[in-house]
Amino acid sequence: MPRGAYSAVGIAAALSLALTACSSSSSPSGSAATGDGGGDAGKTIVVGVTSDPDTLFPWKATQFQAVNVLQNLYGTLTEFDKDLNVVPGLAESWQTSDDGKKLTLKLRQGVTFADGSTFGSEDVKWSLDKIMDEKTAAVARASLSSVKSVKAPDANTVVLELNGPDAALPANLATVNMAMLSSDDTEDKLNATPNGTGPFTLKNRVPSQSITLARNDAYWGDKAKAAAVEFRVIPDESSIVSAMQSGNVQLSVFDDPLVAQTAEAGGTITVAKTPQLSYHVLQLNATHGDLKDVNVRLAIQCAIDRKQVLDTAALGEGEVTGPITAPAFKSDPNNRPCPTRDLAKAADYLAKAGKASGVTVKTIVSQGEYATSVNEAQNLKAQLAEAKINLDLEVLESGAYVDRWVAADFDAAVALNGGRPDPDGSYGRYFTSDGNLNKVAGYSSPELDKLFAEGKATTDQAARKGIYDQVSTLLEQNAPWIWLFSGYTYTATTAGVQGFVPMASGSLQFLRTTSVS
Incomplete structure (x- = not known):
């Protein structure tokens, strides 16, 4: 696209x-x-x-x-x-x-x-x-x-x-x-x-191997073109490419640009590149340990070169982002305390927190849900080490990671979050005091509560953009999460x-x- x-x-x-x-x-989607x-x-x-x-x-x-x-x-x-x-x-x-x-x-x-x-x-x-x-x-x-x-x-x-x-x-x-x-x-x-009432019904499931959906001939809209769709579990994207080359798989969506290049180079696979609303982020739990201090969080923010993370993990395929990725409300990534990496400022923030000798942050990483996660985590660890910030990485399989994430059982999490067309859908459940995922986000404030309420109640598009610009600014100034980049x-x-x-x-x-x- x-x-x-x-x-x-x-x-x-x-x-x-x-x-x-x-x-x-x-049929809302048949014309597509x-x-x-x-x-x-x-x-x-x-x-x-x-x-x-x-x-x-x-x-x-x-x-x-x-x-x-x-x-x-x-x-x-x-x-x-x-x-x-x-x-x-x-x-x-x-x-x-x-x-x-x-x-x-x-x-x-x-x-x-x-x-x-x-x-x-x-x-x-x-x-x-x-x-x-x-x-x-x-x-x-x-x-x-x-x-x-x-x-x-x-x-x-x-x-x-x-x-x-x-x-x-x-x-x-x-x-x-x-x-x-x-x-x-x-x-x-x-x-x-x-x-459900969707275009497919469940036909068969073999745990950890496959899940097969059959066309729902009673579906209210245009009927599905294929008789069935089988989601076949193949643990890494390179192996999926091999399965496609051998004719055993017909479609897959990759996160890793290197895998996509390899797939296309063979000449038998077509690859379409699509920019995403989703964003790569280092989520900090501001209710845990040293991360309760905004100065520690800002030190982490200032010690990271986001472009280096993007170049290392995703071959530069994407762009550095602020909190809001929806085009109508997009954040300016330069509107943050450290638009570029600044180790001197990071040291100053640690000193203000009384942590000049450094901090350790236990960090969970998913392996299997998206391809670039471990490379991102390793690059973040290397960069932050230069600022006396140690990311203690714990790599988990996808299911275990999600369980820990939902329970907010982490100090920090390397994550890929799905974006939405509307900022309220993206963040209202995270960063409002009564948001049902606020425990996961670990941060809220009366100012954010007020802005999110105004954003929902305002119908003028330009006015809503101004409100969510303020939301983005507050999030960057308090660094509950460190937004990195959006990819393809x-x-x-x-x-x-x-x-x-x-x-x-x-x-x-x-x-x-x-x-x-």
């Missing part, structure tokens, strides 16, 4: 839908297919992945591989199109009241879950109520903080009563963490047998694969339009 495919204009258009009715669409889908509809597309999903329950999915599988099994009230505009999903239209305090959604009729039961307003009310219930531990709970109540006046209508205008809500409803579930289901049942994904396909559309969000939702001949 070219860089212009997710322009600020596209994102601005998405946000404008918060205040206007959205027209009905029979590149090609006529003329492959063999009876074939299975094999997608090479480096890790197994750690959960099949959409409300708790944070691992990239779990999200990629679940977004093909479940439906959401709104969706994103290929340019990240908000479009209809299970809600065929919606209307915001003049005062912004009521969002009325009209649901599609004739939609069924994978088990054959009918989808309706009672399922939407139950799902949203459960997501908002703190006991559910849903990772998107904070995205519904503006919702006072959910009403279902009839089988095809849902009304959200809001505390005030929420410009981010339509976009926030589009993530798989907001998947609509049957009111008859439970977390245990769904972890064993997913029951590299979508590799073999001959005969048609119709897959890479997205800046990293979504694999267009597997539904993909065929192989």
